[in-house]
Amino acid sequence: MSTFRARYGAGPMHLAVTAFCLALSGAVVLTIGFPALWNTDAWWQSIGLWFVGAAVVHDAILFPLYAVLDRTLVARLGRFVNAVRIPALGAGLSLLLFAPGIFAHGSETYEAATGQTQEPYAMRWLLLVAGMFAASAAFYGGREILRTLRTRPVVDNPKRQHAPN
Structure with a gap:
């Protein structure tokens, strides 16, 4: 555990939560699609x-x-x-x-x-x-x-x- 913390800079829970948030963000973008993120009028x-x-x-x-x-x-x-x-x-x-x-x-x-x-x-x-x-x-x-x-x-x-x- 101390080797992981020394190399990564935080505990494994931090890595797991960060990975989950990135995966959730990616799923939201893929679900709503890229056109929903860009307003062509303004x-x-x-x-x-x-x-x-x-x-x-x-x-x-x-x-x-x-x-x-x-x-x-x-x-x-x-x-x-x-x-x-x-x-x-x-x-x-x-x-x-x-x-x-x-x-x-x-x-x-x-x-x-x-x-x-x-x-x-x-x-x-x-x-x-x-x-x-x-x-x-x-x-x-x-x-x-x-x-x-x-x-x-x-x-x-x-x-x-x-x-x-």
């Missing part, structure tokens, strides 16, 4: 393009970029880094979640279905992000205040009478 909406693009762009470009950015933030900000990292992650994930509304993608369909416009989405997202950063700053400030109160040395009052031993 090439940028193709599942295949987004899948390959996400793998290449994320793994080759974005991940190294934000790994270097994170290392730089840790080196410069120290303990304060999590007060920036967590709301920034929340901002990015909420942007991904609400991107169609924020960028008014499908605004005609949305307005026809609901009778409302998508105008408030961008401002609401910005308020959500501002709230996340404000809450993070408040928690960080509160934590720093508690930390300084706990580490403050106790000063002996010279006017106080000490009981004899």
